[in-house]
Amino acid sequence: MDIDSKTANQKICFVLPTYNEEENIENIIELIIQESHNQSKSVFSILVVDDNSSDQTQDIVERVIDSANNVYLISGQKKGLGDAYKRGFVFALDSLEADVIFQMDADGQHDTALIPQFLNAIEEGRDVVIGSRYVAGGSMPDFSMFRLLISKIGNLLVRYIGGAIHIKDCTSGYRAIKTSYLKDLNFGYLSTRGYSFQSSLICDLAWRGADILEIPIAFTSRKGGDSKLSFRDQIEFLLNIPKLGFRNMEDFIKYSLVGFLGVGVNLGVYTILTRYFNFSEIVAPLVSIECALILNFFLHNFWTFGNRSTQSRIRVRFLKFHLVSGFAAVINYLVFLSLFLIFGLYDILANLTGIAVAAVFNYLINSNWTWKNNK
Ligand SMILES: Nc1nc2c(ncn2[C@@H]2O[C@H](COP(=O)(O)OP(=O)(O)OP(=O)(O)O)[C@@H](O)[C@H]2O)c(=O)[nH]1
Ligand SMILES: [Mg+2]
Known part of the structure; x- marks a missing residue:
């Protein structure tokens, strides 16, 4: 036709x-x-x-x-x-x-x-x-x-x-x-x-x-x-903005909840491996980080971004997610170093800022690349 x-x-x-x-x-x-x-x-x-x-x-x-x-x-x-x-x-x-x-x-x-x-x-x-x-x-x-x-x-x-x-x-x-x-x-x-x-x-x-x-x-x-x-319309317009913001942020809020769960899993697996299975402090973090990444990936795939129509194969998404997480870790580290060494910020605060910047980066890239909505 x-x-x-x-x-x-x-x-x-x-x-x-x-x-x-x-x-x-x-x-x-x-x-x-x-x-x-x-x-x-x-x-x-x-x-x-x-x-x-x-x-x-x-x-x-x-x-x-x-x-x-x-x-x-x-x-x-x-x-x-x-x-x-x-x-x-x-x-x-x-x-x-x-x-x-x-x-x-x-x-x-x-x-x-x-x-x-x-x-x-x-x-x-x-x-x-x-x-x-x-x-x-x-x-x-x-x-x-x-x-x-x-x-x-x-x-x-x-x-x-x-x-x-x-x-x-x-x-x-x-x-x-x-x-x-x-x-x-x-x-x-x-x-x-x-x-x-x-x-x-x-x-x-x-x-x-x-x-x-x-x-x-x-x-x-x-x-x-x-x-x-009327004026009432203007007021309702303003009151409606936070509602739009919340709906717009829904994915980010879900993403953050999954992220927090990942931190818990990371710490939990690390503790079990080092306390009960005699893993060294060098190897245990690698396993616990990967466990958290795998859990986060599947939760994002089926919950956070579950209603998106993403065209790439799941294994491609899995690789992209790992790549983005690696970059986010580097960003976290660089932000921490610059705030701590150059600006002399209190180390915990510098690290928290690094985590926040990396989390936003992580979300934006995964949302727009790994789970890009093709609809
Ligand atoms: N059915 C219905 N129509 C409405 C209502 N409020 C506004 N309209 C219509 O919606 C259209 C837009 O409203 P306007 O008053 O022109 O709003 P506006 O264009 O922002 O304001 P102006 O520039 O002053 O014209 C017009 O055709 C109105 O008649 C309503 O409560 N019910
Ligand atoms: Mg008009």
Whole structure:
């Protein structure tokens, strides 16, 4: 099957969350419909997820539905943007059987003329395309320095604590996502509001190995009406950062626990060999270190990194793990020596620092090389 026939007639669903968007909703639907006329390979649908707006939003959408195909409306209690998206995704997956879902604000801030660029990138094999304000060519021309600063700081926190360093814009609301990546999404975990929903979702996609591309957008001010995202959304965004950090650090925490167990096994085997089997102090450490390494390897393989899809053979991983451990020991020793001899640090503290640096090195290399996730 060639690419053309594979992507022919793929179903693209635009999920537009709305709350009191009577000034904007008709216009954005029209713009998307205009774009659909230029797309021969795709069938577009538009799903408005309205949370019982108190203005005319729903009446307007219902009027549009009477005259246009493939426009849908679902409504519900207002529980935040994340909850609205969650309901929208479920409808788009189950009822519309979408292949690609677009997230887009309904207030005209996202330029529909860029839709073909998103679709081209998806066709070229990307799993997620983000309309990004922070890659070269992207901008927020109408926003105050203050809002820009808040947005940038928020993005930095998500990137570095949430483990999505390579993604410049983690809170953008303009994205195209292949639904294969949404089908096994843990929606319960993502059920958060506003910006925190957007950042949780993109981190989840990044952790699961989605191929993500950012294309530049100019994020202008909304065409009409008022902003819906509140101070409460900002607070929840901040409270959500540690949660992202914990989930991002889960492997490292498991790795460290196994490491501590390894130290115990090393000491235990050494004590038994020297006290009960008359091993010399020269040979006993070699055996006890190897016992700890073997135990650690199997625990990492089946527990710490057990859910990764690593392509290399287990014996190759076993060798790599030993190699990395050897390097880590050298790093431990060099850090200890330099801190102790050059900086005159108390020897136990110097050794502890050496152990910590070596442990981080050990984790990073094993995580990204020995057990590289190929999914
Ligand atoms: N269904 C639903 N939609 C929401 C909710 N909160 C916000 N929205 C919609 O989500 C989109 C993004 O919200 P905006 O208020 O535009 O947020 P923003 O773009 O960060 O803020 P502005 O730049 O001021 O527009 C808009 O289409 C809103 O109508 C909600 O609780 N439920
Ligand atoms: Mg907006």
